[in-house]
Amino acid sequence: MARRGSYAKGVAKREEILTTALDVIARNGYRRTSVRELADAVGLSQAGLLHYFSSKEELFQEILRKRDEVDTGGFVDNDLEHPVEGFFAVIRHNSEVPGLVQLYAQVSTEACDPDHPAHAFFVDRYNQFRGVFGTLVRDEQAAGNIDPELDADRIANLFLAAADGLQTQWMLDPSIDMADHVAYLWQLVTRKA
Amino acid sequence: MARRGSYAKGVAKREEILTTALDVIARNGYRRTSVRELADAVGLSQAGLLHYFSSKEELFQEILRKRDEVDTGGFVDNDLEHPVEGFFAVIRHNSEVPGLVQLYAQVSTEACDPDHPAHAFFVDRYNQFRGVFGTLVRDEQAAGNIDPELDADRIANLFLAAADGLQTQWMLDPSIDMADHVAYLWQLVTRKA
């Protein structure tokens, strides 16, 4: 797909920037990470880094896209007996990387503003997750594990909401066990009525 | 409690600043609101406004404290047959003031950083809400409306998390009905096992 060596190098450099950024932010948190620092970490000037991205906001959007890529590759694709376990695994993993949780929370919140450059990205991301989780619930209903009377879409939205909200609570008080709470919600949903 | 007239004036001015700020932010959203603009809105210079607060962060913390004050006074204190209705009422009201939802989401997320000046404020706020909601659940258990086998504390945390997470989803897609979803979660919890 690469048309020239220079193009391929550009792509490789972009990847390097994103991977390094995930690393730096995982260590330092989002709040203390400016574009200049990320530039230093890959040996570029601030302007040099922004050559690859149109703005700070697009840069961070791409960092999060890369993170999703890593997470889905590592935790969700496995052949699991219960697909919801992949969801729990991501959440369990999140408590190992507080800086990235902070990054996600911060950027997704900023992107709620319709004028934010990453707004469409997050709208789309949530729609995808709603679809995937809705299907997951319907499958469990078909398998007889969840009451078929329950509303799969509302349950899917509630799970995503709970996962997001628990991140806030966990960041404020790390003794809150995110995965435990989400699993408890799953238990509430799967119990026989 | 005021020791002198001037002191009372200072308190009144602080109140005016907070009330006006809530107004401006409700209209313009958080992202577009700088300290300078809030200062203009009350006829002060930026430094003049920050005379009343030690920093931008403390200012916004106090704005949110004021908002909690207004909300609990207006929606929760009423003598309700089902106390959870007060909770629903606040959520329903929130969808009338998107700018304030944005403000809350943004500042509470920033305050997740342990170094943020408002960190302790939010830790405390969440602990209070967890306590109140936990009691609410236990009361319903005692009244026979919720299965006494369920874990009241985890349910309380899940409700707060869902409410927070639904704000994100609603901001990204206003067709999501926050109050409807929280009421559905309540329905899940109150159904007989």
Next chain:
DNA sequence: GTCTATACTCTGATAGAC
């Protein structure tokens, strides 16, 4: 006690040289 004016630092953005 209240407030203005000013200056300082840091951020992200951008133009233009190489």
Next chain:
DNA sequence: GTCTATCAGAGTATAGAC
């Protein structure tokens, strides 16, 4: 593709008028 230089805007700090 990358740097240097520079910019505008943000928040912060302080000296001093009233």
